[in-house]
Every structure is written in C-alpha cells, then in structure tokens.
Amino acid sequence: MTARSSIGAAQLDRALGDWQQGRESAYRSLGGALRTLVLDGRVPVQTRLPSERELAAALGVSRTTVAAAYELLRAEGFLASRRGAGSWTALPAGRPMPVAGLSPFPTDGGGVIDLGVAALSAPEPWISEAMAAAVAELPSYTRTHGDFPFGLQVLRQAVADRFTRRGLPTGPEQVMVTAGAAGALSLLLRLSGPAERIAVESPSYANALQAIRFGGARAVPVPLAEDGWQLDAWSRTLREAAPALAYVIPDFQNPTGLLMPEQQRQELVALARATGTQLIVDETMAELSLEPDGPPAPRPLAAFDRTGSVITIGSAGKTFWGGLRIGWIRARPELIRRLAADRSSMDVCSPVVEQLAVRHLLAEALPELLAFQRRRVREQRDALVAAVRQELPGWTFRVPGGGLSLWVRTDDAGPGGSALATAAERFGVWIGSGPRFGVDGVLERFVRLPYAQPPEVSREAVRRLAAAAAGGPSASVPGEFSLL
Structure with missing residues (x-):
C-alpha cells in the first residue's frame, strides 16, 4: 500500500486542534489525536503525513515527540512507512471494510422501525391524483412501442423548465429520464474505466459508494469538515490522484445535510476544469430546504460551468416519493445522446405512466406539494433532534437546514457505529452505521439517523437506540411501529 494523497503540516495542525490535553504524555496525546482523525475520516487512509521535522515545527513541539507519536501509530497499525517514501495513514490489518450500501428493512420485519433509508412515505393526495392524471393521458402513448430511451418529451421539458427556474437555463435536449438517481449514476459510471479513480466526499451516500465499488472503480475520499467542503483538500486530491470523475452532493449532502455556498460551487467547478475532472453532481435533496426564512437557495452547481463538464443527477424519489423510480440526467446534448444509446444494454427506458405522473407533479402541483413536504419534514426533523438530545445527550450533531438525515457522532464511551447498529x-x-458512508472502514463513531418517519415513530426509535447504546437486555418490539 502506498499514499494516494497528502496533507501539509499547517493543514494537519488545524485539523488536530487542541490535541494536547490532560496529563497524558505529549507523544501519546498526539498519537491519539492523529488516530481519531483517521478513524473519523477527517484524514483519509493512505494519506502521506508531513515529515517529523515539518510537523514538529508546525505544532511547536520537539521532533522526538512527533517521532514517538508516529512510532506508536505504526505499532498500532495506523501508520505505514517506507524509507524514501515517507509515512502514510493506514488501518490495522483485519479491520472489516464496508461492502454494502443501505437497503430498506424487509417489510415483513414486524415492529422494526426503519431508520436505515432516508425516504418519505407518499404525500397524499398528490401522488394518487398524479397517477390518475397519468392514466388518463396514457392512451396518447399506447399506440407506440412504449420505448423512449431519452424519456418522454413532456417530462424532459418539465425537468428542463425546473432547472431554468432555479437559475440554470436548460433545454429538453440536455435532459435524459432514468430509472431513479441510482439508474442515472450507474449509467454515468460507465464513463470511467476499470480501476479508474473517482473522487468522493467523505462521508458520502452509501449506495453511491457501493455502485462505484461494483463498477470496479476506486473511490478516493476527500474529507468533509464539520462546516463543509475544504477546497484546499479538493485541490490537492484532484491534482495528486488525477481522478477522471468526482461525485459530489452539494445540496443538503447525504448524510451530513451540509449545503455548499455559491462561492465554493464556483471554485470547485474551476478546480475540476483545471484538472480535467468531470463532476457528477447529485441533486436529489436540492428541493428539501427546511428553513422558510433562510437565504435564497444557491444556484445549481452546473450554473457555474461554461464548458459542459458538469453532469447533474436529479430524482423524484426524495422530493415526491421513491416508489415512482424516476430520475434524470442533465448534461450536454452529445453526452445525452451517447448515454441513451448505451442504455439499451441496461434498462432501455423508464415506465411511461410514472413519467407522466412526475410530469404532472412538476408542472401542475409543485408549489403546493413542496410546501407540504417541507412542513412535514421540518416537523419530523425537530422531533428527532429533540428526542436525541433528551435520550442521548452525549451524542453530537449539527442541525441541518435541509435534506432528510442527521449525521451523529456517538458517545466515545458507548459502542461504535457498527456495534450499535447490530445491537439496535x-x-x-x-x-446505518458510519462505515457504510465511508471508503476505508473509518467513521466508526458515527451513525446516520433519517428524520423520514412521523414524530412519534422517531421518538420511539430513539428510546430504543438509547437502550441499545446502554447495553441493556433487548425488549419485545410493538408492531404498531412497522412501516406497513
């Protein structure tokens, strides 16, 4: 194993913060702080660390202290070194790597509360009304073969119009309808070859990371700071790892709920253009802003692209209902044509009735439906936040301004994310335990808690989580909290 990125002494000093605390010897405190940075994913695995001399100068300690800390980490398996190549972060041998995304809990699971999937129940009566309208329109299409690889023209136009209203002028020739955002990403990952590098946020969407693994590509993590994206880290990764693609979620990022400001969007597009990296932008959470009095939503990231190198993924799944399984890709027209031709070996096209239903929702019901969705998600978020603060006061998180989930750091004294998920x-x-949202088996102190359930269900779920974290005996689970 060798390094795939690096971190400078000044940046590592900032990441370490106030590391020298308590009565522990300086080298042990430093080693422990560095270990935590690795386990929390804030310094990725296979990151080259500064030399002992450079880090000692940045931290204002002796070189002996840094050397002893590095030696401690090597003995624990968190650091690897080779003469002439330096030292880079690692994980102890035998540590399990994440191998799966997140799937819904089986619906015959009795009283199990599903906080694994960040997805809402259908908003009624809008979904049923949209399906009825779609069936009424269906005769216009039954005289055809029913295969529309690009998607129905009326839906492509509705999606393009929505992009235009959000500040990104778009025509229907730039839009392709897919089988949800997952189908869109699967198609786009074909743009990279086997073993190709793809830069991703850390943490990132578990199922997207799984799709990258299944496609044979190698995800290169770029850590998210507590308050957002670190453009210096992105610059270093894009230059050093030279990934062909980068997958980012700038709008209420899944799982953290972070929102990328416009200035950073502009800078990231410029970085990608300078390094020849194509950006895949996941906008599935973009419509779920929960702060009615907050600042205006940033323009889509592609609004800062002048070369057509930014590809945008969208979906009806989070905004409306996952059961519709309709998503889309916005890209330059020639790429849309190529993807539609490639699709014949995958799923050919998306269902006609569902496309017509989504067209109805976008063109005729969107303002009222969005207001309803945002009200109920905001209520659900606030209920989950209050429950976690009451039942698990040692857990820490920031309250996101949108999206569907809390990204929670659990108490150091309790079980880690994987053990907690098993106990829960x-x-x-x-x-969903933290390692599912990472690349190298890190993020063990974290869990993702969606606020996609009604308040009373979330409160019951948190009470059960508190019991699981405390290590008490498991109890019978009431069936009334089943998803069905």
Missing part, C-alpha cells in the same frame, strides 16, 4: 436491530431499530 435486537431492539427493533434499523440504522
């Missing part, structure tokens, strides 16, 4: 299932709660 015995108490009738299904959650």
Whole structure:
C-alpha cells in the first residue's frame, strides 16, 4: 500500500486542534489525536503525513515527540512507512471494510422501525391524483412501442423548465429520464474505466459508494469538515490522484445535510476544469430546504460551468416519493445522446405512466406539494433532534437546514457505529452505521439517523437506540411501529 494523497503540516495542525490535553504524555496525546482523525475520516487512509521535522515545527513541539507519536501509530497499525517514501495513514490489518450500501428493512420485519433509508412515505393526495392524471393521458402513448430511451418529451421539458427556474437555463435536449438517481449514476459510471479513480466526499451516500465499488472503480475520499467542503483538500486530491470523475452532493449532502455556498460551487467547478475532472453532481435533496426564512437557495452547481463538464443527477424519489423510480440526467446534448444509446444494454427506458405522473407533479402541483413536504419534514426533523438530545445527550450533531438525515457522532464511551447498529436491530431499530458512508472502514463513531418517519415513530426509535447504546437486555418490539 502506498499514499494516494497528502496533507501539509499547517493543514494537519488545524485539523488536530487542541490535541494536547490532560496529563497524558505529549507523544501519546498526539498519537491519539492523529488516530481519531483517521478513524473519523477527517484524514483519509493512505494519506502521506508531513515529515517529523515539518510537523514538529508546525505544532511547536520537539521532533522526538512527533517521532514517538508516529512510532506508536505504526505499532498500532495506523501508520505505514517506507524509507524514501515517507509515512502514510493506514488501518490495522483485519479491520472489516464496508461492502454494502443501505437497503430498506424487509417489510415483513414486524415492529422494526426503519431508520436505515432516508425516504418519505407518499404525500397524499398528490401522488394518487398524479397517477390518475397519468392514466388518463396514457392512451396518447399506447399506440407506440412504449420505448423512449431519452424519456418522454413532456417530462424532459418539465425537468428542463425546473432547472431554468432555479437559475440554470436548460433545454429538453440536455435532459435524459432514468430509472431513479441510482439508474442515472450507474449509467454515468460507465464513463470511467476499470480501476479508474473517482473522487468522493467523505462521508458520502452509501449506495453511491457501493455502485462505484461494483463498477470496479476506486473511490478516493476527500474529507468533509464539520462546516463543509475544504477546497484546499479538493485541490490537492484532484491534482495528486488525477481522478477522471468526482461525485459530489452539494445540496443538503447525504448524510451530513451540509449545503455548499455559491462561492465554493464556483471554485470547485474551476478546480475540476483545471484538472480535467468531470463532476457528477447529485441533486436529489436540492428541493428539501427546511428553513422558510433562510437565504435564497444557491444556484445549481452546473450554473457555474461554461464548458459542459458538469453532469447533474436529479430524482423524484426524495422530493415526491421513491416508489415512482424516476430520475434524470442533465448534461450536454452529445453526452445525452451517447448515454441513451448505451442504455439499451441496461434498462432501455423508464415506465411511461410514472413519467407522466412526475410530469404532472412538476408542472401542475409543485408549489403546493413542496410546501407540504417541507412542513412535514421540518416537523419530523425537530422531533428527532429533540428526542436525541433528551435520550442521548452525549451524542453530537449539527442541525441541518435541509435534506432528510442527521449525521451523529456517538458517545466515545458507548459502542461504535457498527456495534450499535447490530445491537439496535435486537431492539427493533434499523440504522446505518458510519462505515457504510465511508471508503476505508473509518467513521466508526458515527451513525446516520433519517428524520423520514412521523414524530412519534422517531421518538420511539430513539428510546430504543438509547437502550441499545446502554447495553441493556433487548425488549419485545410493538408492531404498531412497522412501516406497513
């Protein structure tokens, strides 16, 4: 194993913060702080660290202290070194790597509360009304073969119009309808070859990371700071790792809920253009802003692109209902034509009735439906936040201004994310542990808690999580909290 990126002494000093605390010897404190940075994903695995001399100068300690800390990490398996190549972060041998994304808990799971999937129940009566309108329009299409690889023209136009209203002028020739955002990403990953590098945020969407693994590509993590994207880290990764693609979620990022400001959007597009990296932008959460009195939403990231190198993924799944399974890609017209031709070996096209239903929702019901969705998600978010603060006061998180989930750091004294997820299932709660949202088995102190359930269900789920974290005996689970 060798380094795939690096971190400078000044940046590592900032990341370490106030590391020298308590009565522990300086080298042990420094080693422990560096270990935490690795396990929390703030310094990725296979990152080359500064030399002992450089880090000692930045931290204002002796070189002996840094050398002893590095030696401690090597002994624990968190650092690897080779003469002439320096030292880079690692994980101890035998540590399990994430191998799966997140799937819904089986619907025959009795009283299990599903906090694994960040997806809402259908907003009614809008979904049923849209399906009825779609069926009424269906005769206009039944005289055809029913295969529309680009998607129905009326839906492509509705999606293009929505981009235009959000500040990104778009024509229907720039839009392709897909089988949800997952189908869109699967198609786009074909743009990279086997073993190609793809830069991703850390943490990132678990199922996207799984799709990258299944496609044979190598995800290169770029850590998210507590308050957002670190453009210096992105610059270093794009220059040093030279990834062909980068997958980012700038709008209420999944799982953290972070929102990228416009200035950073502009800078990231410029970085990608300078390094020849194509950006795949996941906008599936973009419509779920929960702060009615907040600042205006940033323009889509592609609004800062002048070369057609930014590809945007969208979906009806989070905004409306996942059961529709309709998504889309916005890209330059020649790429849309290529993707539509490639699609014949995958799923050919998306269902006609569902496309017509989404067209109805976008063109005729969107303002009222969005207001309803945002009100109920905001209520659900606030209920989950209050429950976690009451039942698990040692857990820390920031309250996101949108999206569907809390990214929570658990108490250091309790079980890590993977152990907690296993224990929680015995108490009738299904959650996503932190390593599922990372690349190298890190993020073990984290869990993702969606606020996609009604308030009373979330409160019960948190009570069960508190019992699981405390290590008490599992209890019977009431069936009334099943998803069905």
